[in-house]
Amino acid sequence: MNQQAPPTKLFxxxxxxxxxxxxxxxxxxxxHGFGGVEQIAxxxxxxxxxxxxxxxxxxxxxxxxxxxxxxxxxxxxGQLDGHTWEIIGIMWREVVSEGVAYPWQELLLFNPYEGxxxxxxxxxxxxxxxxxxxxxxxxxxxxxxPVAKWRGEDYKHFTTGNARVTYVEGEFPWQVLVGDVAQxxxxxxxxxMISVEVQHGEHGSDVNFTQMRPIEPAEVWAAFQMPGSPPxxxxxxxxxxxxxxxxxxxIAAILLFxxxxxxxxxxxxxRDDELIYSGSLEPGxxxxxxxxxxxxxxxxxLEFELMAYGMSNSWAFANVMLVxxxxxxxxxxxxxxxxxxxxxxxxxxxxGTNPRSQIxxxxxxxxxxxxxEVQTDTAxxxxxxxxxxxxxxxxxxxxxxxxxxxxxxxxLLNLGRKLGxxxxxxxxxxxxxxxxxx
Amino acid sequence: MLLKASYILLSTASxxxxxxxxPRGALLTRSxxxxxxxxxxxxxxxxNVTIRRPYFVFLGGYHGGK
Numbered sequence: 001m002n003q004q005a006p007p008t009k010l011f012x013x014x015x016x017x018x019x020x021x022x023x024x025x026x027x028x029x030x031x032h033g034f035g036g037v038e039q040i041a042x043x044x045x046x047x048x049x050x051x052x053x054x055x056x057x058x059x060x061x062x063x064x065x066x067x068x069x070x071x072x073x074x075x076x077x078g079q080l081d082g083h084t085w086e087i088i089g090i091m092w093r094e095v096v097s098e099g100v101a102y103p104w105q106e107l108l109l110f111n112p113y114e115g116x117x118x119x120x121x122x123x124x125x126x127x128x129x130x131x132x133x134x135x136x137x138x139x140x141x142x143x144x145x146p147v148a149k150w151r152g153e154d155y156k157h158f159t160t161g162n163a164r165v166t167y168v169e170g171e172f173p174w175q176v177l178v179g180d181v182a183q184x185x186x187x188x189x190x191x192x193m194i195s196v197e198v199q200h201g202e203h204g205s206d207v208n209f210t211q212m213r214p215i216e217p218a219e220v221w222a223a224f225q226m227p228g229s230p231p232x233x234x235x236x237x238x239x240x241x242x243x244x245x246x247x248x249x250x251i252a253a254i255l256l257f258x259x260x261x262x263x264x265x266x267x268x269x270x271r272d273d274e275l276i277y278s279g280s281l282e283p284g285x286x287x288x289x290x291x292x293x294x295x296x297x298x299x300x301x302l303e304f305e306l307m308a309y310g311m312s313n314s315w316a317f318a319n320v321m322l323v324x325x326x327x328x329x330x331x332x333x334x335x336x337x338x339x340x341x342x343x344x345x346x347x348x349x350x351x352g353t354n355p356r357s358q359i360x361x362x363x364x365x366x367x368x369x370x371x372x373e374v375q376t377d378t379a380x381x382x383x384x385x386x387x388x389x390x391x392x393x394x395x396x397x398x399x400x401x402x403x404x405x406x407x408x409x410x411x412l413l414n415l416g417r418k419l420g421x422x423x424x425x426x427x428x429x430x431x432x433x434x435x436x437x438x
Numbered sequence: 439m440l441l442k443a444s445y446i447l448l449s450t451a452s453x454x455x456x457x458x459x460x461p462r463g464a465l466l467t468r469s470x471x472x473x474x475x476x477x478x479x480x481x482x483x484x485x486n487v488t489i490r491r492p493y494f495v496f497l498g499g500y501h502g503g504k
Contacts, residue, residue, distance in 0.1 A: 248442055256449045263456050270461065286493065301463030323475050323494050330494065332471040362464030371494055396467065399460035403452040410445035 020055070022047060024062050032075065032088045032110065032171060039175045041089070041168040043067055043074055048168070048177060061177055067169070068092070070105050071121045071231065074170050078224035080130065080215075085109035085117060089170035095161035095184065102161070108172060116173065118210065119220065125235020125428075128220050129193065131212035138187070138194055138209065145431050148187040148194055155187035155194050158238050158429045163197070182208075186238060193239035214240050236425045244418035249411035256407045264400055272393040276302075281386040283316065283376035291322075293392045294365020300393040302363045306335040307355035307387045313340055314380030315352075318388060322368040333358055337386075359394065 020029050024047035029040060031051070039060065040049045046063035070090045077086045089108035094101050107119040118131040138150035148155040163184040168176055182199040195210040214237035217230035276293040294300055308316045315338035323330045335358060341350035370390075376382045426432055459465055475494040 249445070252442075252446065252449075256453070259453060260456075263453050267456055267460055288493070299462045299464065301467055321475070321494060328475050328477070330471075330473060330475040332473070334471075359463070359467050360470040361467030362462055363470075369494070393461070396460055396463050398466045399456050399463070402466070403449060403456055406445070406448045406452050410441065410449075414441075 020057060023049060023057050023059050025064075029057070030075070032086055037088075037171045037173060039172045041170060041172070041176075043169045046168065046178070048175075050175075060175070063178070065167075068167055070107070070169075072107055072119070072220075072224055072226065076224050076226075078220075080109070080117070080119075080220075080223045083111050083114050085111050085114075087119075087170070089172045090168070091165060091172075091176060092167035093163045093165050095159075095163050097161055103166070108170065110171075118212070119215075120212065122235070126217065126231050126233040127235055127237040127240075128215045128217055128233075129212040129237065129239075130215045131193075131195070131210045134194060134209035134211045136209070137207075138196070140187075140196070146187075148196070150189075150194060153189045153192070155189040155192070157431070158186040158188045158193075158426075160185045160430060188239045190239045190241045212239065235428070236421065238425065238429070240425065242418055242421050242425075244414050244421055246414070249414050253407055253411045256403070260403045260407060263403070267400065268395050271395045272300075273395065274392050275389060276392050277370060277388065277390040279388055281318065281372060281374045281388055283374055283382060283386070286371065286373045288369055288371045290367065291370050291390075292367045296364065296366045298365045299362045300365065301359050301361040301396060303357055303359045303391045303394045304333050304335055305355050305357040305389045305391075306337055308337045308339070308383035308385075309387070310381065310384035311337070311339050311354065312381035313342075314338070314377040314382050316374065316376045316383045316386055318386065319373045319375075320388065320390075321371045321373075322363070323371060324366065325369055331360065331363060333360060335388075337383075359396065361396075363392075365392075 020031070021027065022029050022042040022045060025042060025045040027042055027044040029042060029049075031037060031040070037051055040051065040057060041047070042049065042063075044067055046065035046067075047059055048061040048063070049057035050060050052058050070092070072087055074087055074090055077084055079085075086109065087107045088110045091106045091108070092103065093106060094103035096102075103123045105121045105123065107121070109117040109119055111117075116132070118129075120129040120131060122128075134150070136150075138148040138155065141147045141149065146157040148157070161184055162181050165176055165178050165180040168178055180199070182197045185196040185198070187194045187196070191213050193212040195208075195212060197208045197210070199206045199208075217233050220226075221228075221230040274293065277289070277291055279287070279289070281287065302322075304320055306316075306318050315336060317334065317336045320333045320335060321330045322332075335356050337352070337354040337356045339350070339352040339354050341348065341352075343349070372388060374386060455465065478493045478495060
């Protein structure tokens with residue numbers, strides 16, 4: 001009776017957990033990724049090995065490099081998104097653009113029930129991302145700024161660069177060697193980000209899609225129970241939510257603007273703008289006249305205006321007093337008009353203020369004695385005559401436009417800060433000074 | 439949050455000024471010189487200048503009111 005051949009195994013035998021030795025340096029290696037592990041990079045010497053069915057390790061690439069310290073240690077466990085993850089592999093990569101290197105560290109997290117995640121730390125700006133495989137492929141639309149469409153969202157192209165592997169340690173579910181280069185294309189739609197990596201090999205191209213989101217350094221530090229503080233963050237994550245994105249200011253501005261219009265109409269229409277005195281003054285003359293305006297106990301602003309006629313290269317001054325005869329208290333206002341002109345270097349010039357007006361507020365209504373004393377210059381063409389007008393309850397534009405100033409200031413300020421944030425975000429992209437709109 | 443609160447506060451305060459203080463106009467206008475005056479009823483020679491009586495001389499300052 002012929003012995004039947006054993007059936008062909010559909011899957012490779014699971015690698016057993018436990019300590020084995022690096023075939024190159026003899027350092028202990030512990031397998032944590034179970035059957036999914038395709039490659040192990042010895043932490044101590046960097047030799048790349050491949051687990052075989054019998055549990056042994058075959059050398060793929062022998063190396064003798066120093067172990068480097070990553071931001072988080074290999075095999076460290078932490079709690080993220082409600083699950084326990086272990087760092088089973090660490091890969092350092094960098095993109096060099098215009099002679100400047102942008103390095104980052106990719107920490108491969110593993111949970112036997114959840115699979116793999118990436119924790120990515122950017123060394124230049126200290127920002128962190130948490131990513132995982134994208135369950136599908138986005139539709140990339142080319143253009144000046146390509147867009148990746150994924151589940152109804154438009155992810156704008158951020159950067160494209162050739163990411164080179166500079167350091168590897170630990171276990172990986174695929175083969176990765178120092179010096180491997182992949183074209184990394186990042187697309188952002190805050191708070192998410194998609195990375196499309198294309199690696200050209202002997203048997204065609206390998207395309208990987210990863211979805212990422214920003215994660216706070218403190219959250220990472222707390223999740224992995226790291227001592228001390230995380231490295232400081234001094235940059236903006238490409239997918240960071242703009243903290244100045246809010247509808248509050250525009251909604252509030254519209255409501256306040258409508259209120260301002262109503263208040264403006266109510267205020268302007270209630271002003272009397274009443275002329276209470278208008279008279280001509282002779283230079284050197286002192287006039288006194290009894291005037292009555294408003295109601296006792298009611299205060300309103302008065303506008304005094306002095307205008308000189310026939311005056312050139314001269315000045316005139318009027319000392320205006322409103323004397324309350326009962327209390328012998330006076331309200332005094334000095335008004336000076338001047339007019340200067342001449343020719344200098346073949347060009348004529350003129351300056352001065354004529355007419356001059358001044359508003360004084362909070363003047364109580366009642367009966368007053370108006371006393372005006374006029375002085376004029378002795379040189380130049382002295383004014384032939386001066387005219388003084390006084391109005392009460394005039395509309396004051398400073399009160400009218402002060403609310404508009406505040407109503408528009410804050411939304412504009414917030415808009416400036418929002419644009420500033422976007423400028424800073426996109427400064428590290430291939431599209432600096434564009435893509436401000438979300 | 440503080441900025442939002444400041445926005446509402448300053449905007450409503452300035453609207454309040456427009457509605458309730460602007461008719462009086464005492465806050466955002468120049469303060470005139472206020473003070474006591476002295477009455478002069480007797481004519482004094484002042485050249486060719488015509489001075490009608492009574493004439494008041496501004497003493498200025500605060501004199502304790504009346």
